[in-house]
Amino acid sequence: MKILITGGSGYIGSHTCVELLNAGYEIVVVDNFLNSKAESMNRVRRITGKDFKYYEADLLNKDALDVIFSENNISAVIHFAGLKAVGESNNFPLKYYQNNVTGTINLCEIMKKYGVKKLVFSSSATVYGSTNQVPIKEETILGAENPYGRTKLMIEEILRDLYHSDQSWSIALLRYFNPIGAHESGLIGEDPKGIPNNLMPYIAQVAVGRLSSLSVYGNDYPTLDGTGIRDYIHVVDLAIGHLRALEKVQCIHGINAYNLGTGIGYSVLEMVKAFEKASGISIPYVMKDRRPGDVAICFADVTKARIQLGWKASRGIEAMCRDIWRWQKNNPNGYNEELEIQHSDKQPVLTKAADF
Ligand SMILES: NC(=O)c1ccc[n+]([C@@H]2O[C@H](COP(=O)([O-])OP(=O)(O)OC[C@H]3O[C@@H](n4cnc5c(N)ncnc54)[C@H](O)[C@@H]3O)[C@@H](O)[C@H]2O)c1
Numbered sequence: 001m002k003i004l005i006t007g008g009s010g011y012i013g014s015h016t017c018v019e020l021l022n023a024g025y026e027i028v029v030v031d032n033f034l035n036s037k038a039e040s041m042n043r044v045r046r047i048t049g050k051d052f053k054y055y056e057a058d059l060l061n062k063d064a065l066d067v068i069f070s071e072n073n074i075s076a077v078i079h080f081a082g083l084k085a086v087g088e089s090n091n092f093p094l095k096y097y098q099n100n101v102t103g104t105i106n107l108c109e110i111m112k113k114y115g116v117k118k119l120v121f122s123s124s125a126t127v128y129g130s131t132n133q134v135p136i137k138e139e140t141i142l143g144a145e146n147p148y149g150r151t152k153l154m155i156e157e158i159l160r161d162l163y164h165s166d167q168s169w170s171i172a173l174l175r176y177f178n179p180i181g182a183h184e185s186g187l188i189g190e191d192p193k194g195i196p197n198n199l200m201p202y203i204a205q206v207a208v209g210r211l212s213s214l215s216v217y218g219n220d221y222p223t224l225d226g227t228g229i230r231d232y233i234h235v236v237d238l239a240i241g242h243l244r245a246l247e248k249v250q251c252i253h254g255i256n257a258y259n260l261g262t263g264i265g266y267s268v269l270e271m272v273k274a275f276e277k278a279s280g281i282s283i284p285y286v287m288k289d290r291r292p293g294d295v296a297i298c299f300a301d302v303t304k305a306r307i308q309l310g311w312k313a314s315r316g317i318e319a320m321c322r323d324i325w326r327w328q329k330n331n332p333n334g335y336n337e338e339l340e341i342q343h344s345d346k347q348p349v350l351t352k353a354a355d356f
């Protein structure tokens with residue numbers, strides 16, 4: 001029995017592949033490589049010493065999904081595949097609804113056809129909108145502020161309807177806070193296309209000389225130093241959270257949302273200092289106006305995941321910064337540096353990468 005990982009070549013997916021393989025699971029990956037490189041799959045093999053199949057295919061192509069399910073004995077799905085850039089989603093909402101929502105509906109239809117009803121879904125703290133009640137509990141009223149966030153909210157609703165129509169489904173909705181860091185091998189990590197939107201990849205690219213200085217968005221928030229506070233979580237802790245959620249959906253029916261964070265908030269300037277300490281490199285920054293749509297403080301109440309999944313993040317910001325730096329230093333241009341990509345186990349191309 002195999003676990004299908006959609007979007008498994010991406011940042012969080014590749015780290016989860018490592019943890020699944022290390023825990024003895026057999027996996028199969030589907031990704032269209034729209035926002036990732038196949039090289040991450042080679043790196044996962046290098047880290048784990050284990051082999052697995054991956055398919056270059058798009059969730060918008062239902063026939064391709066059908067082939068994947070027919071060729072593999074899949075018992076459960078971890079569904080990462082989706083577009084995730086907030087700004088881009090404002091400019092191209094249809095692309096986001098099409099990719100994220102239709103892609104998920106296609107996946108669920110094929111899962112249903114093959115009687116696979118165990119699903120772990122990548123949701124986001126973005127479904128809490130601009131709530132200012134912290135720590136944020138799962139019961140907080142939901143409301144997203146941009147098309148990306150609304151795709152996550154809609155998918156959560158669709159999955160709730162699906163469960164209510166057929167209670168033999170088991171679904172975990174994992175609401176990630178701010179995933180950062182990299183595998184301690186330095187072989188896989190976050191490799192954003194273009195200029196990073198998010199804080200830590202931006203800082204890492206300043207450190208490695210790809211960008212000149214960080215813009216700090218707002219120093220007049222009601223926080224200790226005026227800068228925004230977030231709940232940063234090490235991507236390996238997050239990946240392990242998926243294993244616990246997978247175990248949960250394998251033994252109970254139902255649909256449940258879980259916050260995956262540390263429960264601790266750090267400000268932008270605290271993160272800059274922590275990164276400087278871990279890397280020994282000074283990060284020049286300039287204060288700018290607030291970024292539209294940002295909240296002052298956002299961190300999770302993680303009690304539910306601790307009690308119901310038996311999961312708790314264990315890595316602190318020192319480890320997060322150290323591991324980002326190791327990844328960035330060893331791979332200053334992300335996965336682009338690898339000249340030769342071996343496709344030994346790559347499955348036939350089932351569809352071209354989406355061309356919206
Ligand atoms: N990274 C974060 O800060 C964060 C926070 C909250 C939630 N999430 C969610 O977690 C998931 C994974 O995020 P990530 O940071 O690893 O992103 P990522 O972009 O690195 O990984 C997503 C992967 O999905 C693939 N993909 C996208 N659309 C596809 C499609 N239609 N068919 C096949 N493959 C497709 C991409 O090529 C990519 O490899 C996403 O759903 C994202 O919305 C991420």
Ligand SMILES: CC(=O)N[C@H]1[C@@H](OP(=O)(O)OP(=O)(O)OC[C@H]2O[C@@H](n3ccc(=O)[nH]c3=O)[C@H](O)[C@@H]2O)O[C@H](CO)[C@H](O)[C@@H]1O
Binds near residue numbers: 179197291
């Ligand atoms: C607008 C945006 O992308 N929002 C996404 C981002 O939220 P977040 O805003 O929580 O993450 P982020 O990494 O973009 O920003 C973290 C903090 O750093 C600040 N900052 C960020 C970048 C920078 O160059 N300078 C700077 O000061 C920012 O104002 C905030 O206070 O990540 C989340 C991950 O859970 C969700 O996916 C959000 O939808």
